[in-house]
Amino acid sequence: MATKLPPVDIVIVGMGWTGGILAKELGPTGLKIAVLERGGQREPKNDFAVPLIRDELRFSSRHDMMMDVSQDTYSIRNNPSETALPMRRLGSFLPGEGVGGAGAHWNGVTWRWPDHELRIRTKYEERYGKNYIPGDMPLQDWGVSGAELEPYYDKFEYVAAISGKAGNIKGAIQKEGNAFEDPRSREYPLPPLLQNHASQLFAKTAKELGYHPFVRPTANASQPYTNPDGMKIGQCQYCGFCERFGCEANAKGSPLITVIPVAMRNPNVELRTYSWVTKVLKDSTGKKATGVQYVNVLTGEEMEQPADLVILAGYILSNVHLMLLSGIGKPYDPQSGTGVIGKNYAYQAGAGVTLFFEDKSFNPFIATGGWGTSIDDFHTNWNFDRTKHGGIGGAYITVGGSHGRPISYRPLPPGTPQWGSAWKRAVAKWYQGSINISASASVMPNRINYLDLDPTYTNRFGQPLMRMTFEFRENEHKLVRHAAEVIGGIGKAMNPTLMSKPAPRMTWSVVPYQSTHNTGGAVMGADPNTSALNRYCQSWDVSNVFVTGAGAFPHNSGYNPTGPVGALAYWTADAIREKYLKKPGSLI
Amino acid sequence: MAEGKSRVDVGRRQFLGGAGVAGAAAAAAHALTPVAPASAQTPAQTAPPAGAQPPQPAGYTYFKPQEALFIEAVVDHMVPKDELTPSGTDIGLATYIDRALAGSWGKGDRLYMQGPWARGTANQGYQLPLTPAALYRAGIEGANAHCRKAYGQTFDRCTSEQKEVFLRELSGGKITLAGGLPGRAFFSVLYDNVMEGMFADPIYGGNRDKVCWKMIGFPGVAANNAENVKQYADGRRFPANPVGIADMS
Numbered sequence: 001m002a003t004k005l006p007p008v009d010i011v012i013v014g015m016g017w018t019g020g021i022l023a024k025e026l027g028p029t030g031l032k033i034a035v036l037e038r039g040g041q042r043e044p045k046n047d048f049a050v051p052l053i054r055d056e057l058r059f060s061s062r063h064d065m066m067m068d069v070s071q072d073t074y075s076i077r078n079n080p081s082e083t084a085l086p087m088r089r090l091g092s093f094l095p096g097e098g099v100g101g102a103g104a105h106w107n108g109v110t111w112r113w114p115d116h117e118l119r120i121r122t123k124y125e126e127r128y129g130k131n132y133i134p135g136d137m138p139l140q141d142w143g144v145s146g147a148e149l150e151p152y153y154d155k156f157e158y159v160a161a162i163s164g165k166a167g168n169i170k171g172a173i174q175k176e177g178n179a180f181e182d183p184r185s186r187e188y189p190l191p192p193l194l195q196n197h198a199s200q201l202f203a204k205t206a207k208e209l210g211y212h213p214f215v216r217p218t219a220n221a222s223q224p225y226t227n228p229d230g231m232k233i234g235q236c237q238y239c240g241f242c243e244r245f246g247c248e249a250n251a252k253g254s255p256l257i258t259v260i261p262v263a264m265r266n267p268n269v270e271l272r273t274y275s276w277v278t279k280v281l282k283d284s285t286g287k288k289a290t291g292v293q294y295v296n297v298l299t300g301e302e303m304e305q306p307a308d309l310v311i312l313a314g315y316i317l318s319n320v321h322l323m324l325l326s327g328i329g330k331p332y333d334p335q336s337g338t339g340v341i342g343k344n345y346a347y348q349a350g351a352g353v354t355l356f357f358e359d360k361s362f363n364p365f366i367a368t369g370g371w372g373t374s375i376d377d378f379h380t381n382w383n384f385d386r387t388k389h390g391g392i393g394g395a396y397i398t399v400g401g402s403h404g405r406p407i408s409y410r411p412l413p414p415g416t417p418q419w420g421s422a423w424k425r426a427v428a429k430w431y432q433g434s435i436n437i438s439a440s441a442s443v444m445p446n447r448i449n450y451l452d453l454d455p456t457y458t459n460r461f462g463q464p465l466m467r468m469t470f471e472f473r474e475n476e477h478k479l480v481r482h483a484a485e486v487i488g489g490i491g492k493a494m495n496p497t498l499m500s501k502p503a504p505r506m507t508w509s510v511v512p513y514q515s516t517h518n519t520g521g522a523v524m525g526a527d528p529n530t531s532a533l534n535r536y537c538q539s540w541d542v543s544n545v546f547v548t549g550a551g552a553f554p555h556n557s558g559y560n561p562t563g564p565v566g567a568l569a570y571w572t573a574d575a576i577r578e579k580y581l582k583k584p585g586s587l588i
Numbered sequence: 589m590a591e592g593k594s595r596v597d598v599g600r601r602q603f604l605g606g607a608g609v610a611g612a613a614a615a616a617a618h619a620l621t622p623v624a625p626a627s628a629q630t631p632a633q634t635a636p637p638a639g640a641q642p643p644q645p646a647g648y649t650y651f652k653p654q655e656a657l658f659i660e661a662v663v664d665h666m667v668p669k670d671e672l673t674p675s676g677t678d679i680g681l682a683t684y685i686d687r688a689l690a691g692s693w694g695k696g697d698r699l700y701m702q703g704p705w706a707r708g709t710a711n712q713g714y715q716l717p718l719t720p721a722a723l724y725r726a727g728i729e730g731a732n733a734h735c736r737k738a739y740g741q742t743f744d745r746c747t748s749e750q751k752e753v754f755l756r757e758l759s760g761g762k763i764t765l766a767g768g769l770p771g772r773a774f775f776s777v778l779y780d781n782v783m784e785g786m787f788a789d790p791i792y793g794g795n796r797d798k799v800c801w802k803m804i805g806f807p808g809v810a811a812n813n814a815e816n817v818k819q820y821a822d823g824r825r826f827p828a829n830p831v832g833i834a835d836m837s
C-alpha cells in the first residue's frame with residue numbers, strides 16, 4: 001500500500017519550463033506547494049562544466065539528459081490498421097527528464113503564434129469558406145485570442161531573455177523585424193544575435209526574391225542580461241553545443257536559471273526529485289481530484305500525496321498519459337469522433353534542401369541553438385493565399401545551422417559513397433561548405449491522429465504505455481510540397497556548386513530526430529464536447545486539475561511551441577491566482 | 589586472396605610502428621588464425637608521426653578473436669589509410685566499438701526490451717530483442733557464415749572487392765543473416781558506431797589524435813566563439829586546432 005503523506009494545497013507534476021513557471025507564480029500565495037519531478041536535480045556549474053558537457057556522444061547520440069525509454073516509452077504506428085510497436089530507442093523526439101525538463105536542453109527558438117492561429121477555424125472560414133476545411137480535420141479555435149495572450153508572451157520573453165528584433169510595435173512596422181507578426185507592446189528584451197555567413201547569404205537572396213528575411217528570435221542571450229526577477233543571464237558564446245546540452249555560460253534562457261530558483265526561494269515550495277507520478281487520484285464522484293500517487297524511484301516505495309489542486313506540468317506526452325491512466329476526461333474514440341483525451345495529436349512537418357559551395361567556409365561549429373535568419377512569407381503572413389497549396393497552415397523557412405558536431409553533422413551531396421577514401425574526401429571537402437535551408441510546417445489535426453492507451457505494452461510500473469497513432473496526412477503533404485518548391489527556388493538562386501533535391505517529409509518515422517514539438521491530446525477550447533480543457537487550461541471534467549504545455553494546442557503551427565507554452569503557463573497561473581483560488585470550481 | 593588484408597596490415601604497422609603496442613591486440617587475435625603470418629608482426633621501422641598521442645592500451649574486452657578480426661577488417665575497409673587518416677584500426681575504431689559494446693550502451697542501456705516482438709514497419713524503428721552487444725555477436729557470426737558460403741572464407745580473409753560487395757549488400761538490405769537476422773539492422777548499428785568512433789571525442793578510444801576532427805576542421809570542445817563569430821562571418825575558414833576532453837582535463 002502507498003504511504004499516505006500529509007496533504008498540501010497544490011501539487012505540481014514536473015519541474016520543467018511550465019512546472020517552474022507555475023511554482024514561481026504561485027509561490028507567493030504562501031500556499032503549501034509540492035513539486036514532484038521524476039528525474040534528479042541539476043546544477044549548471046556542476047552538471048554543465050566544461051569539458052564534461054562538450055561531449056557529443058554522451059549528450060547528443062546517447063541522450064544523457066533525456067527520458068529513459070527503458071523505463072517508459074510510447075508505442076507508435078502510422079495508422080489505426082497497424083499494430084503499434086514500442087519506440088525502443090529515442091529518435092524522432094526527445095522528452096526531457098530531470099529538473100529543468102526539456103527546457104534545460106532546448107534550442108531556444110521562441111515565437112508568438114498570431115491571432116489567426118489561435119482563432120484558426122473562424123479565420124479560415126471567414127476567408128476561404130466553410131468548405132475549405134476538410135471533413136476529417138477537427139480544426140478548432142483555442143478559446144483565447146492573440147490580444148489576450150500578448151501580455152503573457154511579453155512576460156515569457158522577458159523572463160527567458162529572448163534576443164530578437166520586433167517587427168510590429170503597437171501597429172508600427174519595424175523594418176528589420178518580422179513584418180508579419182501581430183502587434184506587440186514593446187521590443188524584445190535583447191537585440192538579435194549575430195548572423196553567420198550562411199544566414200547572410202540567405203537573407204540577401206531572400207530579399208532579392210521579394211521575401212522578408214529577419215533574424216529569428218531565440219533564448220540564446222546576445223548580451224548579458226538581468227531578467228525582471230533579478231536572475232542573471234550570461235552572454236552566448238556561440239559554442240555549438242546548445243540544443244541537447246546544458247549551457248555552462250548560463251546564457252540560454254532555461255527554467256534552471258530563471259523561474260525554478262526564484263520559485264525555490266519560497267519556503268512553502270518544496271521540490272521532490274526522483275518522484276514519478278503514476279496517477280491522479282479522484283474521489284468517489286470522479287469529479288474531484290484528491291491528489292496524486294507517485295513512486296519514489298530511489299527506493300521503489302509508492303506514495304500518496306493528497307492535494308486540493310493538481311497541476312499537470314510533465315510535458316504534453318506525460319500529461320495526456322496521466323489523464324488517460326487516471327480517467328480525467330473521456331478518452332477520444334476515432335471511430336465515432338467523440339471523447340476528448342488524446343484528440344488532435346499533432347507534430348511538426350517539414351522539408352529541407354542542402355546546398356554545397358566549393359569555395360566557401362561556413363564554420364558550422366560557430367553556432368548557437370536558435371539562431372538563424374527566417375522568412376515568414378508563407379506562414380504567419382495571413383495575406384499569403386493558401387489556395388496556392390490548397391492546405392491550411394504554412395511553413396516558415398530558415399537558414400540557421402545550430403551546430404557542426406560531426407557525429408551527426410556531415411552533409412554530403414547525393415550519390416557520395418557511404419565509406420572508403422572517396423567518402424572521406426567528400427566529408428572533408430563539404431563539411432565547411434554546406435548550407436541547409438529548412439522549412440518547418442504546420443500539422444493540422446486529423447481524425448485518425450490521436451493518443452490512447454496501448455493494449456499490450458507496459459512501463460516499469462506495469463501501466464499501459466501511451467499509444468501514438470500519427471501520420472502526415474493530405475494537408476501536410478500539400479504544405480510540404482509547396483515548401484519544398486519554395487526552398488528549392490531560393491536554393492537555386494543562392495547559386496551553389498551543387499544542391500540536393502528539395503525533400504518534403506511525406507511520412508512520419510520514429511527513427512530520425514525531427515523535433516520535440518509534440519502537440520495536442522488535451523486541447524483547450526470553448527466546448528467541453530470537443531476540448532479537454534477550458535480557455536484557462538482547466539479540465540472541464542475535474543475542475544481542480546489544470547494542465548500546462550503544448551497538449552493544449554488544438555493544432556500545430558509551423559512555429560516551435562514554447563512561446564505559447566510559456567505564455568499559456570503564465571495565463572493559467574494568473575487564472576489560478578486571481579480567479580480559482582478565490583473561488584475554487586470551474587472557471588467557466 | 590589475402591591481398592586486401594596484408595595491404596591494410598602493412599599500412600597500419602607503419603603508422604603505429606615505433607610505439608609497437610597496438611599491434612599486440614592484433615597479434616593476440618592473429619595468433620589464433622593462420623592468416624597473419626608471423627612475419628607480418630614485425631614492427632616496421634617508421635617513426636610515429638610527430639604529435640601523435642601514445643596509443644590507447646591495446647586489447648579487447650568484448651570481442652572474441654574471430655570477432656576482432658571481423659571488426660578490424662570492416663573498419664579498415666570502410667576507413668582505409670590514405671592521405672587523410674590512418675586506417676580504421678589505427679585510429680581506434682575497433683577499440684571504440686569494443687568498449688561501447690562492453691559498456692552500458694552495449695548491454696541495452698536506454699533500450700526498451702519488453703516483448704512481444706514483431707518486425708514492424710521501417711517507420712517503427714529498431715524492433716529486435718537484442719542488445720547492441722548481442723546484435724554484434726549474432727551479426728558477426730552470420731556475416732562470416734554468409735561470406736564463407738559466398739566466397740569460401742570469413743569476411744576478414746575476403747578480397748577488397750568481395751568485402752565491398754558484401755557490405756553493399758548488407759547495407760542495402762539484400763542479406764538476411766543466419767537465423768533470419770535482418771542484415772540491414774546489424775549494418776545500421778555497425779555503421780553508426782564506425783561514425784561515432786571516428787567523430788566522437790578521442791577519450792572514447794576512437795578518433796585517435798583527433799585525426800578525424802583535423803580532417804574536417806572541427807575545433808572540438810573548447811569553443812568560446814563570441815569574438816570568432818564576428819571575425820569569421822565572411823566566409824573565411826576558421827583555423828581549427830582541435831581540443832579534446834583529455835586536453836582540458
Ligand SMILES: Cc1cc2nc3c(=O)[nH]c(=O)nc-3n(C[C@H](O)[C@H](O)[C@H](O)COP(=O)(O)OP(=O)(O)OC[C@H]3O[C@@H](n4cnc5c(N)ncnc54)[C@H](O)[C@@H]3O)c2cc1C
Pocket residue numbers: 013014015016017018019036037038039094095096097098099100101102103104105106107108109110111243244275276277278313314315316318370516517548549550560561562563565
Ligand atoms: C532538443 C530539443 C530542442 C528544443 N528546441 C526548441 C526550440 O527551439 N523552440 C521551442 O519552442 N521548443 C523547443 N523544444 C521544446 C521545449 O523544450 C518544450 O516545449 C518545453 O520544455 C515544454 O515545457 P514543459 O514544461 O511542457 O515540459 P518540460 O520542460 O520537458 O518539463 C517536463 C518535466 O516533467 C517531468 N515529468 C514528466 N512526467 C513526469 C511524471 N510522471 N512525474 C514526475 N515528473 C514528470 C519531466 O521529467 C520534466 O522534467 C525543444 C526540445 C528539445 C528536446
